[in-house]
Amino acid sequence: MSGPLVIAVDGPAASGKGTIARALARHYGLPHLDTGLLYRAVGIGVLRAGGDPSQAADALRACDFSEGVMADPGLKSEAAGRAASIVSAHPAVRAALLARQRAFAAQPGGAVLDGRDIGTVIAPAATAKLFVTAASDVRARRRFEELARLGLHVTEDHVLADILARDERDSGRAAAPLVRAEDAVLLDTSAMGVDAAVKAAIAIVEARR
Numbered sequence: 001m002s003g004p005l006v007i008a009v010d011g012p013a014a015s016g017k018g019t020i021a022r023a024l025a026r027h028y029g030l031p032h033l034d035t036g037l038l039y040r041a042v043g044i045g046v047l048r049a050g051g052d053p054s055q056a057a058d059a060l061r062a063c064d065f066s067e068g069v070m071a072d073p074g075l076k077s078e079a080a081g082r083a084a085s086i087v088s089a090h091p092a093v094r095a096a097l098l099a100r101q102r103a104f105a106a107q108p109g110g111a112v113l114d115g116r117d118i119g120t121v122i123a124p125a126a127t128a129k130l131f132v133t134a135a136s137d138v139r140a141r142r143r144f145e146e147l148a149r150l151g152l153h154v155t156e157d158h159v160l161a162d163i164l165a166r167d168e169r170d171s172g173r174a175a176a177p178l179v180r181a182e183d184a185v186l187l188d189t190s191a192m193g194v195d196a197a198v199k200a201a202i203a204i205v206e207a208r209r
Contacts, residue, residue, distance in 0.1 A: 003127075004109055004111075005028060005110035005209065006105055006112075006123050006128075007021070007028075007030070007110070007111075007112040007127065007128050007205055008114075008119035008123050008126035008181070009118065009129075009130045009132060009201075010115060010120075010129070010178070010180070010181070011114075011130075011178075012116075012139065012163075012166075012170065012178060013139060013143065013163050013167070013170075014134070014140070014142045014143040014146075015134045015139055015189060016132055016134060016194075016197055017114045017132040018034055019194060019197070019198075020114075020130070020187075020197055020198055021112050021113070021114035022112075023198040023201070024112050024198075024205065025111075025112040027202055028110075028112070030109065030111050030112050031107060031111050032112045032113070033104045033114075034114055035097075035101055035114065035116075036084060036114070036115055036116075037070050038070075038097050038100065038101070039084035039085075039087060039088045039093070040075040040076075040083070041062075041070060041075060042059055042062045042063055042065070042087045043081075043082075043083025043084040044069075044072070044079075044080045045062030045065055046058050046059055046061075046083060046087060047079060047080075047083055049061070049062065053082075053083040053087045054086055056092050056093070059086075059087040059090050059093045060090070060093060063093060063096040076150060077152065078152070078162060082162065082166070085169045086169065088170070089169060089175060094175050094176055098121075098122070101113065101115075102122055102123070105122060105123040105126070116176070116177075119131070119180075119183075120176065120179060120181045121176045124181070127205075128208035128209070129181050129183055129185065129208075130201060130204055131180040131184040131185070131186050132187045132189060132197075132201075133188055133189070133190075134188060134189045135190045136160065136163060136164060136167070137160065138189075138190045140159045140163050141156060143159050143163065144156040144159045185204045185208075187204065
């Protein structure tokens with residue numbers, strides 16, 4: 001297939017979709033956008049302004065952030081993740097961030113985007129769509145280990161409870177819920193190491209090109 005190569009990578013929290021998306025971007029020489037960081041930027045903006053992530057007006061005011069915020073280490077915190085899951089349920093917030101994401105996907109050579117509604121809403125005509133998932137306990141362990149490496153002190157039980165709550169919010173929201181696109185290929189990474197998961201992802205993309 002000729003033309004831009006747009007790869008949509010969707011899936012729940014800590015499924016490995018970000019790692020896979022970054023690897024695909026390196027492999028194909030494409031720009032990559034972790035769209036979850038956009039919502040984390042909004043969430044952390046609300047918290048730092050003393051607002052309430054569950055209030056649409058507070059969340060909408062935080063949507064006008066600069067690109068520099070995307071490099072803020074605070075976006076990786078669990079607080080930012082929880083706030084992101086809450087603000088992402090507001091239709092007005094999703095609408096405010098829609099154009100930014102679609103513009104990224106429309107770059108001439110293509111792009112790799114990962115999130116929860118890339119294949120269904122942001123880039124429904126993507127060349128290849130992957131839905132990356134893993135068992136909840138596996139995802140909790142991965143996130144726990146990631147946070148431990150960052151020096152954040154949490155328990156694995158707490159991380160699992162947070163992931164399950166986020167799954168429920170992400171899948172149950174009315175605005176662009178987390179759902180596998182009909183033409184997305186399922187990639188379960190529960191029993192896979194990073195190298196095996198990336199190899200499988202590349203094979204999926206190659207089969208769609």
